[in-house]
Amino acid sequence: MTPVEGHTSLKRDNYSSAIINTDADSYNSYMSQRDRKLKERQEIENLKKDVGEIKDMMKLILDKL
Numbered sequence: 001m002t003p004v005e006g007h008t009s010l011k012r013d014n015y016s017s018a019i020i021n022t023d024a025d026s027y028n029s030y031m032s033q034r035d036r037k038l039k040e041r042q043e044i045e046n047l048k049k050d051v052g053e054i055k056d057m058m059k060l061i062l063d064k065l
Contacts, residue, residue, distance in 0.1 A: 001011035001020065009023035021027060 001013055004010035004012055004019060009021055009026070011020045011022055012018070013020055
């Protein structure tokens with residue numbers, strides 16, 4: 001692999017010419033951040049679903065009054 005000029009953690013694959021990031025710490029940090037954001041989105045979706053269910057229950061209660 002050939003080093004990319006100006007970037008210590010980037011290398012160019014001589015066979016495919018792809019740029020490869022060799023900094024495992026930044027990759028792991030990115031993956032952790034990505035997983036955290038996915039979990040947050042899922043939690044928000046669950047909360048939206050719960051609020052919808054609560055609204056439906058409240059409507060049923062009000063209809064019975």
